[in-house]
Structure formats: structure tokens, C-alpha cells
Amino acid sequence: MKARVLVLVSAAAAALACAAGDYDYVEYDYERWYADAQATVVLPQGGAGMRRLGGGTARLGYYVDDFLAVEASAAWLEDSAGLGLHGLWHWWGYEKFDPFFTFGANGWIDGQVGPSLGWGAFWHFDDNWSVRFDAEATLGLDRPSGMVYALSLGVQYAF
Numbered sequence: 001m002k003a004r005v006l007v008l009v010s011a012a013a014a015a016l017a018c019a020a021g022d023y024d025y026v027e028y029d030y031e032r033w034y035a036d037a038q039a040t041v042v043l044p045q046g047g048a049g050m051r052r053l054g055g056g057t058a059r060l061g062y063y064v065d066d067f068l069a070v071e072a073s074a075a076w077l078e079d080s081a082g083l084g085l086h087g088l089w090h091w092w093g094y095e096k097f098d099p100f101f102t103f104g105a106n107g108w109i110d111g112q113v114g115p116s117l118g119w120g121a122f123w124h125f126d127d128n129w130s131v132r133f134d135a136e137a138t139l140g141l142d143r144p145s146g147m148v149y150a151l152s153l154g155v156q157y158a159f
Helices: 002-019
Strands: 033-046 053-063 068-077 081-090 097-108 113-124 129-139 146-158
Touching: 033 068, 033 129, 053 146, 097 129, 113 146
Parallel strands: none
Antiparallel strands: 033 053, 033 146, 053 068, 068 081, 081 097, 097 113, 113 129, 129 146
């Protein structure tokens, strides 16, 4: 239980640190928001108390600047659900192919809670619509040697 509280507090602190930047935005900038829906496969390893699951993930995010976004995710699976808070860092500008890294924390009901790292890529069709692929690993803090890997593929809409 202490590990879960520590992970959630750490994730909230990281999100606030990312959001505490020096903004030149006076008006509300809705064009920085995005949402996506993805098909997801979860592959637990080691001491993870979960089994292989398929389902979906939804994300809502906000671009802090041109390279960094903060996003919240919710996953619904066959017999489990999860929540996450992540940062997304684009390390290569905005072209058709747009790779990125993710960092943050995930919590799975009846599963692992812990920090996560991942990578992925967008294929932008236009300024609003993209296909998104994510590969992510979550280190479980509740059980020894527990890792949970997730693969997701879906569409994203930037407002």
C-alpha cells in the first residue's frame, strides 16, 4: 500500500513539475489538447500477478510545449482496469513520422503499480488525425520481479 501511495504522489509531483513551466499563453489554448483510443495487449512477466490481457486504452493529453506533453490514460481489459499519468517527449520534431518517449506511472487493478517507461511513434495524416503506436514497460513495486509490458495501436485526434 505504501508503494502505491509513493508512486501516485511521485506521478502527481512530476505532472505538476512539467506543468509549472513559464507560459506565454494568456488565453486558454484548446489547440494543445488531444485524445486517443487504442487497442491494447498487456503482457505480464516475472512475479506479476496478472495474466495476458487484451482490451482498450483511452488517453487525454495536453502539450506543454512543442516537444513535451502530459497525459492521463485509462485502460479497460478482459478482467482488469488501469490508470496512468505520463509525460510524452518528442525527440524529433513534427514530420509525418514522429517518434517519442514516455515516462510516468501506471496502476493496474489486481496487478502491478509502479513507474513506467516506453517509446512509440505517430504517423500524422494531417494536423488533427494520427495513428499512434506505443510500447511500454511498468516495473511493479507490489511484487518482486514483476514487469508488465503493454503494446497499443490506435488513432489520435488533436483539437
